[in-house]
Amino acid sequence: MLEFDRLEIRQDDFALTAHVSIPRGAHLAIIGPSGAGKSTFLAALSGFVDPAAGRIVWDGTRIDGLAPAERPVATLFQDNNLFPHLTAARNVGLGLRPNGRMSARDRVEVEAILSAVGLPGMGDRKPGQLSGGQQSRVALARAVLQDRPILALDEPFAALGPALKAEMIDLLHGIATRRGLTVLMVTHEPADALRLGGQTLVVAGGAVTGPFETGPLLADPPAGLRDYLG
Amino acid sequence: MARGARPLTVAGLGSAALVAALVLGTVIAVFARAEGAGALGPADWAAIRFTLWQAALSSALSVALAIPVARALARRRFLGRGLLITLLGAPFILPVIVAVLGLLMVFGRAGWVNDALGAVGLPSVAIYGVQGVILGHVFFNLPLAVRLILQGWLSVPAERFRLAASLGMGAGAIFRTIEAPMLRAVLPGVALVIFLVCTSSFAVALTLGGGPRATTVELAIYQAFRFDFDLGRAALLAVVQLAVTLAAGALALSVAVPSALGAGLDRVVRRWDRAPGWPDALAIALAAAFLLVPLAALVTRGAPSLLSLPPVVWAAAGRSLAVAVASAALCLVLTLPLAVAIHRTGRRAGRGLEVAGMLGIAASPLVIGTGLFIVTFPFVAPGAIALAVTGLVNAVMAMPFALRALGPAVAEVERDWSRLAQSLGMGGWARLRLVLLPRLRRPLGFAGGLAAALSMGDLGVVTLFADGQSATLPLQLFRLMGAYRMDDAAGAALLLLGLSLALFWLFDRGGRVNA
């Protein structure tokens, strides 16, 4: 269970409150109008924004206040997910060994996860030599290898085409289901939310609400969301 | 939020403290040894005024002339561009007297320019005087300005230019939207560095200034030591010099805005706007002629005696190389953590640290040397630490340049990658090894090359400690001149030029694979 307990985030004249509970293993989309605070909310979970009040609790343990690396959260950002000067394998390996020193066994594991995301034998390439979709797969592989129970994604596939994006979400869904990961994915596409298959948090009007079942929510959106969805 | 990687920040604070101790501590040591507090006379105030206005003028001119050259170099690909960029750096790393001789062979009374003017019946131009000082300073500092500004251009990600191209922006629009903001971020720092280089100018002002009108503060310090043995006045002048630096530093930093340009992947910077080629070609050709012809004059003058140089010159060259490499390494070890600490400690404290990093250039080598001498003399024979002190002081003197090159790059790396590194839980050492060092290869190579070359050509502090047994190459060069052996001196100057350039090239190449 991931709980946001009367969480308040303030930045200058921006304010957001969150009081929601998310069951373990849930796949949640986070949608809402641009500028409502989707990314900020996620950053509070990942540890890059300090909340002004409230608590974040995972399985009974308070995690706000911990350094990003100490939290049970693996994060994929909008961009800069891969170090351009390191090969795909070394980038992925960082998920396993943040100091970059991999053993032979680690290498096998990295190769395995690269195969699992559909990039067998591509470990020696640098990000610049990979397509956008392939880069996303490498980043996802690394996030999975970090072996954290929560996966926080901040529109990491936004730059991909619809087909590719659908493919990535399916891949994410499959991996997360097999491993029992709790997924929170920011998106601005209702289709993505549907595809992730599950529930949705709405960030609008200065508050995080939900989770709602995605299908009914999109069929009959509340007022704050309706304008955004159009 | 800056969790992790604390050791680097602490090391950065340590290196700022070391610089401050070296610069301020030595002034205090000199004061302490002085009899009486010392007082500034009218001649000293005249020197302060002259120093300030010539430095301001030289700095403004160097930067203004460097912009079109850097822009041309940034957007044109041509054969030999890399070599040209390296060669353009040469004047800055030359020992002053060597460079001045090169300038005079071209612009002097008996130089090529006046020969040419005379041949077509035109009156000759005089290099000596204020115009000479400015010419000399622009000659020395234009290359530095070009390199630092070029660095700024190369830090603009390729994606920006692609975006501009896709929007159909012309050269003017690209300048306004992409290049002008970059320049606004880069220029104040560049202008400050050059201003400070010029404030501590000594031999250029003296040799080309044409007389006591061109007395700089550094020269006044030298005279206070050497001529009057007035340690109090020397220390006081050193404090004035430091105050000027702090004021200039505060000013430049307050107008500099942090660069808001994003990062791109490691692709070659390409642009698609089709500006006419001739202004760029002209800018490059003029700069190359201005900077390279005097070097060519040095080569033609020194080449005949290069191979017949006496063995002591080669031995001195070996010593200088060792000192230069050690000094460059020390400079990077001191500067990188400082740059990181400046970025991580936030605006106010960061600025304080940045000023500390700049102190090296404002410090009078003479005061540092004398202060160190006073402090160390009771414990150790000066000759035994001559080379160590030379390496250390040269490293500190090169720090402001290294900081200029590293600072923006560190900020960029931190901004783009620190979240990822934090989220992965990379420790300080892993972050240094896997993120900072590889991402900073280009500026590290440049900074290291600069530090090595500057140390190679330095003839400041070593003369205070040297005992005549462990002469460096510049000192040996002076000895040759002092022994009437001008041809050998020209050969040694060429050797020095070659070694400095080779060192710079080796360091720089390591980091500038894509430039």
Add this chain to the structure above:
Amino acid sequence: MRYTVSMLALVGLAAPAIAQDRPVLDVYTYDSFTSEWGPGPAIEAAFEETCDCDLRFTGLGDAAELLSRVQIEGPRTEADVVVGLDTNLMAKAREAGLFTTAELTSPEFDLPLDWTDDTFVPFDWGYFAFVHREGFTPPANFRELAESDASILIQDPRSSTPGLGLLLWVKTAYGDEAPAIWEGLSDNIVTVTQGWSEAYGLFLEGEADMVLSYTTSPAYHLIAEEDSGFAAAPFDEGHYLQIEVAAAVASSDQPRLAQDFLRFLLSDTVQSTLVTTNWMYPAILPGDGLPDGFETLITPDRALTLDPEDVPAMTETALAEWRAALAR
């Protein structure tokens, strides 16, 4: 590698190894004295043959920097003997109170004046003069120079021994008229350099008709380069005299060796070495006289000198005048 090691250690581990059983005589001098092309190496070899000691030269900048260094070190100095001060620095050196009497048995100096000082031992001397290339007709004095359009290179009196020499030359020759002379000279001066080397280098590169140097400079070109194309211009108001001196340090731990060395400086061996390495006149003419070529040099009719004790005050006045005249 040794230098890298000492760089890291930052301590004096790299001090030269010395045979412990032999006493060490530390001699401080200016840098060019000890360079490969100066008299230092030959003097060291010759003295060590007879003294059963280790003679260690320390070369320090020029004469004024040498004095500054000894002043900073004070009584703790390692120096046993200081070689290379001159008549213009003697008063300041005496005031520092670091030197002791030279025990010489009334030597017969060949100097243009009577030497009476018993602390400072003269070892060579020369006249300042403007040097020019053959084919150039030099002016006969400062007034003519000022009125001519001949170009000259001079050194800054505040940073150079010859520069200070020129300042005092003009002052002793013209007294209260010195400022007018300097004003007249200001359009002849191409530039004022930091030291002798720069000015002479510029002169050789053709930057001016004449350079301030010594009457003996043409001897170098004649003897060492077999080039007779240089001459010094005789000035009819006389030439300012520079006498280089050595002195024993009072706090020396080798007082006997120090005195031996002062005497040795006046020996034929050293005196004849100095002529063709320092390119100055010997303080005591060696038995076989001056080398061939010196007879071609000009010999001033009048030696201009100042009492060393008057130099500091005179310098202060003359420097203010010089600065005012050239600052226009």
